[in-house]
Amino acid sequence: MNPSTREVSSIPLAERLRPQNLEQYIGHKNLIGEQGVLTQHIKNEFIPSFILWGPPGTGKTTLVRIVSQKMECPFYSLSAIYSGVKELKEVIARATKGTDFFATKRPILFIDEIHRFNKVQQDALLGAVEKGIITLVGATTENPSFEIVSALLSRCQVYILEPFSKKDLEHILERAITQDEILSSQKIILKEIQSLIHLSGGDARRMLNMLEVFVKQHNGKESIIITDDAIESQLQHNTPLYDKNGTQRYEIISAFIKSIRGSDPNATLYWLARMINGGEDPKFITRRMLILASEDIGLANPTAMVLANSTFQAVQTIGIPESRIILSQCAIYLATSPKSNTSYIAIDKAIDVAHKTAHLPVPLHLRNAPTKLMKGLNYGKNYKYSHNYEGHFELQEYLPDDIKNTVFYNPGDNSKEHIIKAYLKKNWGDKYDW
Structure with a gap:
């Protein structure tokens, strides 16, 4: 191996294959396709401040570098992991001098992992963005709504990068074995690539790293044949793509809850399995199910909350893997x-009305009269004790006069609430509009 080849081989495959222009860039056509947002900005020779939001290995850094090259503008780069306010101020000062003295295009300041900047660090960027000293471009794997301060986020567009599709990853693999200086000199046959794609989790960098490790393990062989069994037997299985401290945790629990609400047991089990495989705390899952049992099922099946509460108690006693059952x-x-959100709607409506009518006094007949003075003021007068009447019910007013006849609870369209509705109609007649 000559020195130049040895030097190249020390560079990771993912870095060697990093696209140098938009023609080499794979995927994300909504941004860099013929009608893509960034393509149009480049044509107009104006790039607004923006945040690239997407999972690892989707080409965020590469895309920013290519855009800056196309725009032929000064480019500054910082990593939020290693930089602070001091480094930010130094870069902004350099950008200010460059703009003043050379009248160049507005510099791009790229901040990788921008969500790692705290509020003070993010606030330090505001003035430079507002005055047009820099075009801020941030890359993040976390939801900008939660991680970027509102004042800064309001001055930036947010562009989403989805994980690479299977077709994109196949294209990247083919490019690796045919165009990379090191791999193209070997006879590599992509017989089966499903495991590489599956284990990558849509992360191109991870996939290329696995490919490179596998190829190095077979250096010296006349041909290297990639098969699913070979990949799985020689490479460690990937850790499931699940970040218990990040955005994805809440995306998956949201999908899980919405699948239950939508009465799809198959999707429910899939998202549950994703959380179990990712090592999620069972108590986190059962707390959400307990809330859903009341919010989305409620009176349509009151037993649902009993079972959810029993499940919450059980998983604290029985750990994984048994509690998965x-x-x-x-x-x-x-x-x-069966589903019903009538309790949820009813209490929110009642809270809203109660907030607006907090000045209304409790009707006299509903007030307690433990003292002689209170009785003299007619507290409790004419109150009808329900158990003294047939069916344990007697018609009387329980709401303040200003909001009498207001309906908060409307029975849902399910068998159990049909019974509730019939009971209410029997007792209250036409007083309430049920």
Whole structure:
């Protein structure tokens, strides 16, 4: 191996294959396709401040560098992991001098992992962005709504990069074995690539790293044949793509809850399995199921909340992997249960009206009269004790006069609430509009 080849081989494959122009860039056509947003900005020779939001290995840094080259403008780069306010001020000062003295295009300041900047660090960027000293471009794997201060976020566009598709990853693999200086000199046959794609989790960098490790393990062989079995037997299985401290945790629990609400047990089990495989705390899952049992099932099946609460208690006693069965039973039960959100709607409506009518006094007949003075003021007068009447019910007013006849609870369209509705109609007649 000559020195130049040895030097190249020390550079990771993912870095060697990093696209140098838009023609080499794969995927994200919504941004860099013929009608893509960034393509149009480049044509107009104006790039606004923006945030690239996407999972690792989707080409955020590469895209920013290519755009800056196309714009032929000064480019500054910082990593939020290693930089602070001091480094920010130094770069902004250099950008200010460059703009003043050379009248060049507005410099781009790229901040990788921008979500790692705290509020003070992010605030330090505001003035430079507002005055047009820099075009801020940030890259983040976390939801900007939660991680970027509102004042800064309002001055930036947000562009989303989705994980690479299977077709994109196949293209990247083919490019690696045909165009890379090191790999193209070897006979590499991509017989089966499903495992490489699956284990990558849509992360091109991870996939190329796995390919490079596998090829190095077989250096010296006349041909290197990539198969699923060979990849899985020689490479460690990937850690499931699940970040318990990041945005994805809440995206997956949201998908799980919405699948239960939508009465799809299969999707429910899939998202539950994703959380179990990712090592999620079962108590986190059951707390959400307990809330859903009331919010989305409620009076259509009151037993759902009993089961959800029992599940919450059980998983604290029984750990994973056994509690996966209990979680599955509860999740399936909730997904296949009839749904009603009437309790949820009713209390929110009542809270809203109560907030607006907090000045209304309690009607006299509903007030307690433990003292002689209170009785003299007619507290409790004419109150009808329900148990003294047939059916334990007697018609009387329980709301303040200003809001009497207001309906907060409307029974839902399910068998159990049909019974509730009939009971209410029997007692209250036409007083309430049910």
